[in-house]
Amino acid sequence: MMKYELLRYEDYKDSGVEWIGKTPFQWEVTRNKDIFEARGSLSDSGTETLLTVSHITGVTRRTEKNVNMFMAETMKGYKLCEKGDLIINTMWAWMGALGTSNEKGICSPAYGVYKPRKNKDYFYRYFDYLYRTPKSIMEMTRNSKGIVSSRLRLYSKEFFQMKTSLPNHETQKTIAEYLDTKTAQIDRKIELLTQKTTKYGELKQSLINEIVTRGLDKTVEMKDSGIEWIGEVPEHWEVKRLKDYIEFSKGINASVYTQEYVKDEKNLGIYPVYSGQTENDGVMGLINSYEYSFSAPVIFVTTVGAKAMTTQLLNGAFSLSQNCALLKNKASVDTSYVNYFLIVLFKEERKNIPAHMQPSLRIEDLKKHILIAPPIDEQKAIADYLDTKTAQIDLIIETINTQIEKLNELRKTLINDVVTGKIKVYKEGETI
Known part of the structure; x- marks a missing residue:
């Protein structure tokens, strides 16, 4: 596995762009129109892989999403996109519904599809990370048109006028590969912790089920409650x-x-x-x-x-x-x-x-x-017992959720600092 080192760049300059701030001296500050152009191709058959865009998952296959929205009878005339294209959900760009595509396919005619210009430094995974950072999304929002947030639209003209601080192709590739590795590690930790919270939640529910329907004394005589899902209960209840x-x-x-x-x-x-x-x-x-x-x-x-x-x-x-x-x-x-x-x-x-x-x-x-x-005194004893036990479980879950929040924050900060040049990433052994 490739190892990476982290440093700061030697020299920085003022980008002159509010959302970018200071940027590494070697990086080029340029308008998006010099990096991208609209693809503009439409599907003749509508049979290509349908892609969708969300603020959570970026660009994914429609079949991988649990979507109940109406599907058009035909997708002829949908926009074609190639692997590496930047796709922006025009109506939801202000929420961060954009990303780069990992495959060829088609997408809604309402989306913006942008391909990289020839002979321009461009590694698509870098832009997927860059344009989904909070500051970038704020800039997308600022350039969107509309009266209220729910009606904002980011059109091509405004997107092209936005500026980006652009490292060279090799730096983009190194940054993207580093973030692919690190975010996968963080995501795995979050997944394992989330599984733990689920297990503790199930333990809490199981405890409540057991005590509420069986009581605290396991030695008492039981009787049929007459309710299938409850089964037997203490005889004196x-x-x-x-x-x-x-x-x-x-x-x-x-x-x-x-x-x-x-x-x-x-x-x-x-x-x-x-x-x-x-x-x-x-x-x-x-x-x-x-x-x-x-x-x-x-x-x-x-x-x-x-x-x-x-x-x-x-x-x-x-x-x-x-x-x-x-x-x-x-x-x-x-x-x-x-x-x-x-x-x-x-x-x-x-x-x-x-x-x-x-x-x-x-x-x-x-x-x-x-x-x-059960008798009122037993009800109170059960409630007191469950109050204590569930509070203990809730505290454990709260502690785990705090760890998850910190990991999520670490993930956001790491992505932001690396793609904006606050931190320099280089491969171990590489000359810098």
Whole structure:
């Protein structure tokens, strides 16, 4: 395996271009029109390999992507591209949806396809790394045309006017090969760590499943719960419908609060609005609204129209989206225990939902579900035990995720510093 050394270049110059900044003295600062020209060739048959472009994977085969978008009946007239061409998704360049192609194929007529000019230093993998750096993407965005970000377009004229700091062909090749090796090593570490987080997540779910359905005492007599997916439960546990233990209410469209639910100024306040979204712990935003206020924890679960069936313990004052249900326990049940049971229930529910469908659950259906409930003291003991154990697992996962974040940041920094000349890469033993 080739070994590389890292140094700084001896001399730097001001490129005169904001996004480039200082650049190695030997590198040429030139407009993209002097490096590229539009290919412009169209497919006569539409049978070539169809390529697509995304901000995550760059240029890949359409068959390798999980895309549900409409496919045209024929791809005659699609743009031809050759190996090494730069392909830019005109509509999503501001997100970094671009890259160089590893093979010959065709792509959408809405894309920009650029081939290198003859007799110009050009190693395509170098440009794949360079143009997907954050500063380069910002420059693409700055040169895009449109009123709002979602409507920005990067047209050929503006792309050609952009400037690039260009090393010679051999340097481009050395940089690209070095980054291919180093990013593959970093990606492998990230993959292994991600697999570990998945395993710990599965361990957490398995632990909750086991304790919620079997209890802490493994010596007690068991009985058939009458529910196929649960199987046997401790003999002294009750099996009843959720509505026997829980009071249900539904959230309200957040915009309604300020119109109908604000009775006087005393009830006004800034409260988090919880929604059916899974991002940000389900917090949709903040709103001036009538408050829900509870002295004990309550549970909210997502219902109709939600992206996923989730459950979360809440306390204090908050507002609730119409996609959510609010569950308040009665005296005979512990809220934390019910929350853990719902985690198990939703996991089972998802097994019955086709992969292409959006998981959701109506309150009417939720009420009919069964809750297996030990005596209240045992419920609290189970909840306390799971709180401790899951917190330990969550801490491990958090630590691993921090490592993943650092590796991702290292990857970005390494690519940026090498392709922009902040760091010089040379092969071991090479004369510099």
